[in-house]
Every structure is written in C-alpha cells, then in structure tokens.
Amino acid sequence: MKAAVNSRYGGPEVVSIQNIPKPAPKDEEVLIRTYATTVNSADWRIRSLTVPTGFKFLVRLAFGINVPRNQVLGTELSGIIEAVGSKVGKFKPGDAVFADCGTSFGAHAEYKTMPEDSAIALKPVNLTFEQAAALSFGGTTALSFFTKAGGIRQGDCVLVNGASGTTGLAFVQLARHFGATVTGVSSAGNHTLLRQTGAHHVIDYQAEDFTKNGQSYDFIIDTAGTAPWKRAKSSLTKTGALLAVLGPVSDMLKAAIVSRKNGRKLIVGTTSTTGSDLRMIARLALSGAFTPVLDCVLPVADIRAAHERVDSGRKTGSVVMRFEQSRPAAHDPEPFQTMELANVVQHR
Ligand SMILES: NC(=O)c1ccc[n+]([C@@H]2O[C@H](COP(=O)([O-])OP(=O)(O)OC[C@H]3O[C@@H](n4cnc5c(N)ncnc54)[C@H](OP(=O)(O)O)[C@@H]3O)[C@@H](O)[C@H]2O)c1
Structure with missing residues (x-):
C-alpha cells in the first residue's frame, strides 16, 4: 500500500510516498481503507522535533532516539471499514468512519488497523470524507479543554487567540454553539472567516493588544502561544480561566499552584481522544454546530506541499490529503450539504 514515510526527523523534504506492507487486522481490530487524512500541527511537531525547550529528549525517547520509530505520521483519518477481526462487534465492512490515531500516528497510509474500542466513530452523514477527516x-x-475548565455556560465571554487555525476555529464554533459571546483574534485577512464561523467580535493582533482593551473574559483560549498567564491573567474575570492549548513550560509548571491560589484558573496539558469523544463531536457535526474548515485539500502525492503549508503557521483550518481511491457514491453527502461553511453552521 502507499504511505507517506518520514525516515528521519527534519523538514518537509524528509517525507516521501513509498510502498509499505498492507496491515491485517488482529481479532479485536478493524482495517480502515483511508479516503482522507490531515497534516496537522502534531505531525509538524514530531516530524521536525519542534517541541518546547527541555522536551526534545523526552520526545526522542518516546518516538525514536535517532530516527522515528513509527515512520508514518498522521493522527486523523476518514474512510471505509474494509475488514474486521473475528472478535469485532461494533463495526462491519462497509461502515464509513472517522478516527483519531493519537500519538500512535499512522494515518498517512492507504490502510490503517485500529482496535475497535479505540477512537473510531461512524462518519456524520452530512460531512464529506475530507471534512470528517x-x-x-x-x-x-x-x-x-472546556471540560477541564469546568464547562462553558450560556452568556460566557470567550476570547480565542489564534482563532483561525484548526483548534482556534473549533473553539470559536463550539463556544458560539454553547451560547457564549465570542471574540476571535487573528490577522485581519481572516476576520471574514471568523465572523462566518461564529465570532461576534474580531481583533487584529497586529493592530490591537487585547490585553489592553479593558475587556474581561470568562475564558481566554490561547492556541497561538502569545498569551501566557503573565500577559493574559488581568484580562480574565475574577473566576475566569486561561486555556493554554499552547503555552510556555513555565505555565505548565505553575498551573496547579496558580489555579489553587487564585479565583482564576490556568488550564494546561494535552488531550487524548476516545471513541466516546468522537461520537460527541460527530453529534455536534450532525447538528450543524461544528463543521471543520478546510484550508486546502491536496492529493497524497503532494504530501510535501501539505507539510510546507502546515509549517507556515498560517493555515486557516485543516490541511487535508486525499487518497485517490474510487469511492462508493452513497457515502458522500449530497452537494447541497457541502456548501460554504457560512450556510451550514447554525448560529443561535
Ligand atoms: N494542548 C493540546 O492538547 C493541543 C492540542 C492541539 C494543538 N495543540 C497546539 O496548539 C497549537 C495550535 O495548533 P493548530 O493546529 O490550531 O495550529 P494552526 O492551525 O497552525 O494555527 C495557525 C493559526 O495561528 C494563527 N496565528 C499565528 N500567529 C498568531 C498570533 N501572533 N496571534 C494570533 N494568532 C496567530 C494564524 O492566524 P493568522 O494567519 O491570522 O496569523 C493561523 O491561522 C500548536 O502549537 C499545537 O501543537 C495543543
């Protein structure tokens, strides 16, 4: 089967399309034929070993000291179940699914085996495979992050810094869906997109410093790494929380102490995804509350261009790669369901 293989750490040039053995599912596993996958910031970090100071050795320990142990990147995919192991009961051949391989990676391949109890869920019927990936x-x-912070409530004021990236746009859409008043921070060129996806207010980070505008927020979400605790804390309400999706190591170290001492909270850490998480996000997608924004869709042959786009740090939403495989037409939604996001997302 075809796969994008990175035989060493480095820039996009270390990735090439190669033929590798097709896996076979074990008793509790499913074999997924990949239709679409993404290149995301996790792939960029591990491929290039771009990790916070002090973490490089730990990452090498986990992923391979000199060369990557698992040479196929990719954390997300969508596709069709092609075969199932003898003990699989939840999925059957022909099911359209999407999946999250997490730090085991391997989604940049034509086929992927995963335990049926891992992060796999049925694809929402209103999304294309590219969107579902x-x-x-x-x-x-x-x-x-909303769960770790104790939940978001109707009427909360939420600011998303780095609002036009993959995670930022998800926070914008979901915060709006849960009834918050949302402010998105990005460069001015992405403001139309932010408004279309649910932001009530927008701020151009090149023209205005949101920490100096006199506003207080119940949640400040930082996906850009430019709003650490020191800078953002005075813009939080007395019980507000900074959700540091990307934050300095110093914030990670002091999060527990800061949150205990203050009414305000500093939430840090990584996320790991389960099948139940995917079913929840699928329900939100089905209801129109969350529709992934695609920066571009490229054939898998353009894998290096996909990595270059992610490396730029300026993508809007997700970079999707498509495996050129024949698809049963019944699995993709009608064209009217793939209209522009602005027409699909339901706003309250
Ligand atoms: N903790 C976790 O569990 C977790 C989970 C997922 C991701 N992450 C981390 O979160 C970070 C973001 O991931 P992502 O996939 O969302 O990234 P992404 O899609 O690459 O985000 C790119 C966006 O960041 C914006 N940006 C760049 N500089 C900015 C600035 N100074 N101020 C505000 N916005 C700025 C850009 O907007 P403009 O083009 O408008 O500048 C661009 O749209 C990554 O470092 C990733 O490793 C952490």
Whole structure:
C-alpha cells in the first residue's frame, strides 16, 4: 500500500510516498481503507522535533532516539471499514468512519488497523470524507479543554487567540454553539472567516493588544502561544480561566499552584481522544454546530506541499490529503450539504 514515510526527523523534504506492507487486522481490530487524512500541527511537531525547550529528549525517547520509530505520521483519518477481526462487534465492512490515531500516528497510509474500542466513530452523514477527516484534532481539543475548565455556560465571554487555525476555529464554533459571546483574534485577512464561523467580535493582533482593551473574559483560549498567564491573567474575570492549548513550560509548571491560589484558573496539558469523544463531536457535526474548515485539500502525492503549508503557521483550518481511491457514491453527502461553511453552521 502507499504511505507517506518520514525516515528521519527534519523538514518537509524528509517525507516521501513509498510502498509499505498492507496491515491485517488482529481479532479485536478493524482495517480502515483511508479516503482522507490531515497534516496537522502534531505531525509538524514530531516530524521536525519542534517541541518546547527541555522536551526534545523526552520526545526522542518516546518516538525514536535517532530516527522515528513509527515512520508514518498522521493522527486523523476518514474512510471505509474494509475488514474486521473475528472478535469485532461494533463495526462491519462497509461502515464509513472517522478516527483519531493519537500519538500512535499512522494515518498517512492507504490502510490503517485500529482496535475497535479505540477512537473510531461512524462518519456524520452530512460531512464529506475530507471534512470528517478534520473533525477530531480541533473538535476534541476544544471539548476537552472546556471540560477541564469546568464547562462553558450560556452568556460566557470567550476570547480565542489564534482563532483561525484548526483548534482556534473549533473553539470559536463550539463556544458560539454553547451560547457564549465570542471574540476571535487573528490577522485581519481572516476576520471574514471568523465572523462566518461564529465570532461576534474580531481583533487584529497586529493592530490591537487585547490585553489592553479593558475587556474581561470568562475564558481566554490561547492556541497561538502569545498569551501566557503573565500577559493574559488581568484580562480574565475574577473566576475566569486561561486555556493554554499552547503555552510556555513555565505555565505548565505553575498551573496547579496558580489555579489553587487564585479565583482564576490556568488550564494546561494535552488531550487524548476516545471513541466516546468522537461520537460527541460527530453529534455536534450532525447538528450543524461544528463543521471543520478546510484550508486546502491536496492529493497524497503532494504530501510535501501539505507539510510546507502546515509549517507556515498560517493555515486557516485543516490541511487535508486525499487518497485517490474510487469511492462508493452513497457515502458522500449530497452537494447541497457541502456548501460554504457560512450556510451550514447554525448560529443561535
Ligand atoms: N494542548 C493540546 O492538547 C493541543 C492540542 C492541539 C494543538 N495543540 C497546539 O496548539 C497549537 C495550535 O495548533 P493548530 O493546529 O490550531 O495550529 P494552526 O492551525 O497552525 O494555527 C495557525 C493559526 O495561528 C494563527 N496565528 C499565528 N500567529 C498568531 C498570533 N501572533 N496571534 C494570533 N494568532 C496567530 C494564524 O492566524 P493568522 O494567519 O491570522 O496569523 C493561523 O491561522 C500548536 O502549537 C499545537 O501543537 C495543543
């Protein structure tokens, strides 16, 4: 089968399309034929070893000291179940699914085996395979951080810094869906997109410093890494929370102490995704509350261009790669369901 293989750490040039053995499902596993996958910021971090200071050795320990142990990247995919192991009861051949492989990666391949109890769920029927492949990374990160912070409520004021990326756009859409007043921070060129996806207010970070505008927020979400605790805390309400999706190591170290001492909270950490998380995000997608925004859809042959786009740090939403395989027409939604996001997302 075809796969995008990165035989060493480095830039996009270390990735090439190669033929590798097709896996066979074990008793409790399903074999998924991949129709679409994404290149995301997790792939960029591990491929290039771009990790916070002090973490590089730990990441090498986990992923391979000199060369990557698992040479196929990719955390998200959508496709069709092609075969199931003898003990699988939840899925059957022909099911259209999307999945999150997490830190085991391997989604940049024509086929992927996964335990049936891992992060796999049926594809929402109103999304294309390209959209479904991009559901998990942003969607489950947003749900997980809101949950860690004790939940978001109707009427909360939410500011999303880095609002036009994969995770930022998920936070914008879901915060709006849960009834919050949403402010999105991005460059001015992405403001139309932010408004279309649910932001009530927008701020151009090149023209205005949101920490100096006199506003207070119940949640400040930082996916850009430019709003650490020191800078953002005075813009939080007395019980507000900074959700540091990307934050400095110093914030990670002091999060527990800061949150205990203050009425305000600092929420840090990583997310790991389960099948139940995916079913929740699928329900939100089905209801129109969350539709992944696609920066571009490229054939898998353009894998290096996909990595370059992610490396730019300026993508809007997700970079999707499509495996050129024949698809049963019944699995993709009618054309009217793939209209522009602005027409699909339901706003309250
Ligand atoms: N903790 C976790 O569990 C977790 C989970 C997922 C991701 N992450 C991390 O979160 C980060 C974001 O991931 P992502 O996939 O959402 O990234 P992404 O899609 O690459 O985000 C790119 C966006 O960041 C915006 N941006 C760049 N500089 C900015 C600035 N100074 N101020 C505000 N916005 C700025 C860009 O907007 P403009 O083009 O408008 O500038 C661009 O749209 C990554 O570092 C990733 O590793 C952490």
